[in-house]
Amino acid sequence: MLQLSKHATGVQLLRWNKKLPSASTQDPLGLNLRLSNRLATQLLYCITSITPRARYYAFFPWAFEDYAQNEQGKRADRGRVGGVLARERAMVLGAALHHKGKACSGGSLGGSEEAIKLYERGARPAYNLDAFKHLKAREGQFGAAYKASLINLGLFAGESEGVNEEAAADSQELDEETQSIEVTQLSPRGKRLADAYRRSVGAARYVKDHWTLQASVPAGVLKEFGARAGLCEIARKGAADRDVIRDILFSCDRNETQSTHYRRRMSLLLLLHAIGETAKIGIVFDRHAFNDLTYFGRVIRDEERGTSALLDVPAPLRDSAARWRMFHFHGYLTVALQSFLVTIVGILRQHPSGIDRAKLLDEFGAAALGARFRKLFNVKLPGSFFDLTPAALLSVAGVNVAEVLADRSASLKAASIESRFGERNLSLLLDDGEAEQISGITLASMLLYTVLLRYQTAVGAAYDAWYQNLVQDRFADLSVPGVLGTLRSEFGDTWWHRPNREILNLLIWRFVVLQHQTMGYERGFGGAAPLFHLDGTTIIGTEADFTEPGAPNGRFSSAMQILRDLALVDGDYEEGFALTPEGRTWLRDLLAKEQAS
Numbered sequence: 190m191l192q193l194s195k196h197a198t199g200v201q202l203l204r205w206n207k208k209l210p211s212a213s214t215q216d217p218l219g220l221n222l223r224l225s226n227r228l229a230t231q232l233l234y235c236i237t238s239i240t241p242r243a244r245y246y247a248f249f250p251w252a253f254e255d256y257a258q259n260e261q262g263k264r265a266d267r268g269r270v271g272g273v274l275a276r277e278r279a280m281v282l283g284a285a286l287h288h289k290g291k292a293c294s295g296g297s298l299g300g301s302e303e304a305i306k307l308y309e310r311g312a313r314p315a316y317n318l319d320a321f322k323h324l325k326a327r328e329g330q331f332g333a334a335y336k337a338s339l340i341n342l343g344l345f346a347g348e349s350e351g352v353n354e355e356a357a358a359d360s361q362e363l364d365e366e367t368q369s370i371e372v373t374q375l376s377p378r379g380k381r382l383a384d385a386y387r388r389s390v391g392a393a394r395y396v397k398d399h400w401t402l403q404a405s406v407p408a409g410v411l412k413e414f415g416a417r418a419g420l421c422e423i424a425r426k427g428a429a430d431r432d433v434i435r436d437i438l439f440s441c442d443r444n445e446t447q448s449t450h451y452r453r454r455m456s457l458l459l460l461l462h463a464i465g466e467t468a469k470i471g472i473v474f475d476r477h478a479f480n481d482l483t484y485f486g487r488v489i490r491d492e493e494r495g496t497s498a499l500l501d502v503p504a505p506l507r508d509s510a511a512r513w514r515m516f517h518f519h520g521y522l523t524v525a526l527q528s529f530l531v532t533i534v535g536i537l538r539q540h541p542s543g544i545d546r547a548k549l550l551d552e553f554g555a556a557a558l559g560a561r562f563r564k565l566f567n568v569k570l571p572g573s574f575f576d577l578t579p580a581a582l583l584s585v586a587g588v589n590v591a592e593v594l595a596d597r598s599a600s601l602k603a604a605s606i607e608s609r610f611g612e613r614n615l616s617l618l619l620d621d622g623e624a625e626q627i628s629g630i631t632l633a634s635m636l637l638y639t640v641l642l643r644y645q646t647a648v649g650a651a652y653d654a655w656y657q658n659l660v661q662d663r664f665a666d667l668s669v670p671g672v673l674g675t676l677r678s679e680f681g682d683t684w685w686h687r688p689n690r691e692i693l694n695l696l697i698w699r700f701v702v703l704q705h706q707t708m709g710y711e712r713g714f715g716g717a718a719p720l721f722h723l724d725g726t727t728i729i730g731t732e733a734d735f736t737e738p739g740a741p742n743g744r745f746s747s748a749m750q751i752l753r754d755l756a757l758v759d760g761d762y763e764e765g766f767a768l769t770p771e772g773r774t775w776l777r778d779l780l781a782k783e784q785a786s
């Protein structure tokens with residue numbers, strides 16, 4: 190139950206005293222799976238949230254090639270799927286045996302859990318790979334995760350690019366359509382990878398003596414194979430595939446500069462540059478630092494003291510940084526709108542039979558809301574929240590909307606990276622549980638208004654166009670310019686000076702309530718949205734709960750792991766990252782090449 194008391198003395202919290210079951214409420218407004226996904230696909234094409242290890246990019250081409258050369262059409266042919274799967278199982282099991290019952294370092298070896306279980310049941314002289322079910326997916330880790338990325342990377346003959354490469358909504362696996370694509374032959378690029386991997390593992394008996402064709406393989410043979418073939422064994426001296434994967438992921442084998450392959454190259458270089466620069470000043474580079482770097486051009490130096498450092502981005506990388514900034518604009522929009530949703534879901538719990546749209550905002554006691562705001566920031570709102578205008582609300586942060594729009598002030602200085610009222614801090618607060626408090630709506634409003642103002646005044650036409658081009662469905666695909674456009678067409682350019690009540694009435698109805706309904710149809714819930722449904726203008730909640738707003742960046746962590754696998758980067762999220770000597774040379778050489786062209 191929602192508890193909202195009206196007395197203004199203490200802090201007014203909005204809390205539930207009953208925990209409700211959570212249904213499939215992932216991405217309830219479609220902000221992550223749709224536009225955010227498309228932006229990320231443009232920026233780190235072929236490196237997805239489910240492809241975090243470099244070595245699979247060479248392992249699967251080798252498994253295909255080895256099958257084609259040694260097994261296909263022979264007496265014991267298990268078929269392409271079966272043949273590739275058997276080799277994958279040998280790798281996974283071999284790595285577990287080699288690491289004495291542990292997974293490869295860096296994690297994410299699909300199926301290693303099952304391999305470790307098998308290991309822990311005691312030593313065996315041999316293992317039957319047909320009986321070892323390491324993954325549920327029909328084609329193992331290939332079909333579950335890597336297939337689309339390998340197709341899009343151009344590793345198969347005759348396969349065109351543009352296969353949906355990101356995980357399906359609720360499964361953490363590629364969608365069924367992608368899993369059912371049949372790939373047959375490698376392209377020259379795929380063959381290059383296969384050859385390099387063969388050079389890395391060819392001396393192992395598993396390959397040399399054609400144990401690849403057998404179902405039952407001696408433990409010693411698997412172990413020896415694992416010692417060369419595993420995911421972390423790509424760091425070994427003789428791992429010839431490392432350079433080739435590096436070459437291909439950095440798109441050194443292509444000349445184009447307008448493709449998504451080129452954008453991946455520039456994103457990876459931007460990451461390397463940022464890792465090097467943050468290491469110099471002792472800052473742990475993580476997805477938040479990356480967000481800050483591209484969005485504000487700065488990184489936080491000391492969270493407690495609220496100090497930050499400017500991080501220079503060399504000319505060739507500025508375009509990539511500007512595109513990532515659009516990704517993060519979308520991320521802030523996501524946190525703001527999802528926070529509104531958290532608030533709405535909380536209110537619905539108070540009204541089991543539903544609540545009319547017109548009464549929704551009355552549920553927030555303005556006094557309680559003001560008190561929580563004051564408690565958080567030690568600043569008083571200059572009036573009752575719903576009577577304030579967006580411009581008046583931002584004035585609390587020291588932002589003068591009229592001046593920013595007229596370009597007379599130093600733009601948005603008051604909403605800087607360190608500011609309590611900047612996008613960074615507001616979204617951290619909302620993400621940290623404040624969305625569930627009564628002031629969630631105030632913070633989310635401030636965040637949204639700041640994002641809209643910054644977007645309108647600081648985004649170049651080319652990047653705005655790039656972002657808007659990725660909108661495929663004007664109703665289903667929410668974007669920053671889309672929300673801004675709706676406000677301007679509804680209220681005119683002076684919407685900044687209308688009361689919050691009017692603005693939020695429109696925003697919440699159109700971009701939260703109706704949007705969640707739209708997603709109900711889009712996401713195949715049979716038209717029923719998981720959190721609530723509509724009866725005319727009455728919103729009726731379901732049993733499902735939604736409490737955590739957030740904008741993930743799954744490709745970021747995969748790219749970071751891949752850079753480590755490729756020996757360009759060292760370190761972890763605890764101790765921090767640094768470039769290896771190899772990484773420094775690689776970055777310097779590739780940047781020099783960019784500068785020269």
Ligand SMILES: [Zn+2]
Pocket residue numbers: 284288292293294419420421422
């Ligand atoms: Zn390993």
